[in-house]
Amino acid sequence: MESGYVTTPFGRRPMSLGMLASQQLAETIEPGMKRSKWKLFRAICEARPALGVTDRALTVLDALLTFYPDDEISEEKGLIVFPSNAQLSLRARGMTPATLRRHLAVLVEAGLILRKDSPNGKRYARRDRAGAIGEAFGFSVAPLLARAVEIESLAAEAVADRELIRVTRERLTVCRRDTSKLIAAALDEAVPGDWERMSMLFRDLVLRIPRVGSAEELAGLLDEMVPLREEAVNLLEKHIKVKKMYANESQTERHKQNSNPNSISESEPSFDTKQGAKAVANNDPIAEAQDERRQEHREPPGRRSGAADRAAGHGLKSFPLGLVLQACPQILGYGPGGTVGNWRDLMSAAVVVRSMLGVSASAYEEACVGMGPENAATVIACILERGGYINSPGGYLRDLTRRTEKGEFAIGPMLMALVRANGGARRDAG
Numbered sequence: 001m002e003s004g005y006v007t008t009p010f011g012r013r014p015m016s017l018g019m020l021a022s023q024q025l026a027e028t029i030e031p032g033m034k035r036s037k038w039k040l041f042r043a044i045c046e047a048r049p050a051l052g053v054t055d056r057a058l059t060v061l062d063a064l065l066t067f068y069p070d071d072e073i074s075e076e077k078g079l080i081v082f083p084s085n086a087q088l089s090l091r092a093r094g095m096t097p098a099t100l101r102r103h104l105a106v107l108v109e110a111g112l113i114l115r116k117d118s119p120n121g122k123r124y125a126r127r128d129r130a131g132a133i134g135e136a137f138g139f140s141v142a143p144l145l146a147r148a149v150e151i152e153s154l155a156a157e158a159v160a161d162r163e164l165i166r167v168t169r170e171r172l173t174v175c176r177r178d179t180s181k182l183i184a185a186a187l188d189e190a191v192p193g194d195w196e197r198m199s200m201l202f203r204d205l206v207l208r209i210p211r212v213g214s215a216e217e218l219a220g221l222l223d224e225m226v227p228l229r230e231e232a233v234n235l236l237e238k239h240i241k242v243k244k245m246y247a248n249e250s251q252t253e254r255h256k257q258n259s260n261p262n263s264i265s266e267s268e269p270s271f272d273t274k275q276g277a278k279a280v281a282n283n284d285p286i287a288e289a290q291d292e293r294r295q296e297h298r299e300p301p302g303r304r305s306g307a308a309d310r311a312a313g314h315g316l317k318s319f320p321l322g323l324v325l326q327a328c329p330q331i332l333g334y335g336p337g338g339t340v341g342n343w344r345d346l347m348s349a350a351v352v353v354r355s356m357l358g359v360s361a362s363a364y365e366e367a368c369v370g371m372g373p374e375n376a377a378t379v380i381a382c383i384l385e386r387g388g389y390i391n392s393p394g395g396y397l398r399d400l401t402r403r404t405e406k407g408e409f410a411i412g413p414m415l416m417a418l419v420r421a422n423g424g425a426r427r428d429a430g
Contacts, residue, residue: 082138
């Protein structure tokens with residue numbers, strides 16, 4: 001400081017312990033210490049929240065520094081600026097006197113400047129005969145020089161925190177976008193999975209993202225969202241692998257069929273009536289139901305129109321899921337998580353079972369087209385339930401698909417026969 005004794009404010013302004021501490025700190029400036037006033041001012045702007053000053057107070061500090069004659073602040077060149085309120089107001093973008101005084105008080109309380117008041121409270125400097133300033137009264141910028149290292153450290157921390165927040169928010173934004181679009185794609189493509197639960201978790205996380213948050217808050221939300229994105233990616237990749245496997249099987253099946261166009265693949269011989277008769281003799285409920293259905297359809301030709309025959313496959317009646325599971329309880333163990341709670345679970349289980357039974361992808365695809373996906377899954381469940389009576393599940397499924405297209409097959413009798421065989425409801429098959 002310019003003097004080694006404590007100065008008190010002029011007029012009614014009281015003295016405080018903070019002012020005393022700032023004066024004591026200002027006396028600890030290391031000899032020869034210098035700082036660029038504008039670089040130091042930029043550091044103060046960066047560290048503004050930590051220093052507890054407002055942006056308007058920084059406008060006043062900027063105006064005060066313009067009155068310092070050199071670019072570098074040092075004790076050798078003096079540390080007192082003494083502008084009048086009128087001149088200071090002009091350089092503070094026309095700030096009113098009352099506002100100016102309020103923000104000057106903020107800078108003093110923050111320990112960035114000190115008051116060195118004259119006996120009458122005026123700001124001025126006494127000069128010697130050579131024109132050099134001997135003693136000055138006004139505002140001392142000594143605290144800026146004394147706290148330069150601290151201010152620069154706070155500024156560096158603020159910059160690092162801001163960069164961390166920026167990077168974390170960017171990562172959170174990308175993760176949010178990825179998760180949203182992956183869930184949307186899964187729902188559009190009807191990919192098996194608990195997407196409703198994932199959608200609810202995702203919406204909850206999005207609602208918790210603050211507009212202005214700390215690095216810790218954003219990092220916590222990112223840690224919660226990343227596993228959600230990874231779960232979505234894993235489910236989609238698993239689904240893609242399954243589709244590729246089915247596509248390869250379908251290509252192999254078509255190759256076998258094309259190599260001998262006059263016959264059905266050896267691995268899937270067509271369903272023979274003798275085989276059906278044998279199964280009926282062995283009390284096979286599926287064959288029994290089909291025999292009943294064939295008896296029903298011994299009608300004069302021409303009773304069904306060609307248009308009705310072509311539409312029969314798509315008009316095949318589907319039955320309640322509960323009835324299907326009552327008739328075919330074995331399919332439950334092949335659903336997602338070892339259970340079947342809806343039609344989508346049943347269709348997923350049917351895909352696993354058809355591969356296990358040796359039914360080709362092309363045969364199952366034809367069944368889905370001819371019967372509808374729900375009915376095709378139901379038939380697979382029925383074949384699994386009485387697989388011991390069926391020599392060629394693939395050929396049997398193709399035969400049922402052809403019968404469906406001709407309007408000669410209905411699932412109801414098959415289901416009710418299995419319900420009776422499993423000790424379920426006692427009612428006549430329709």
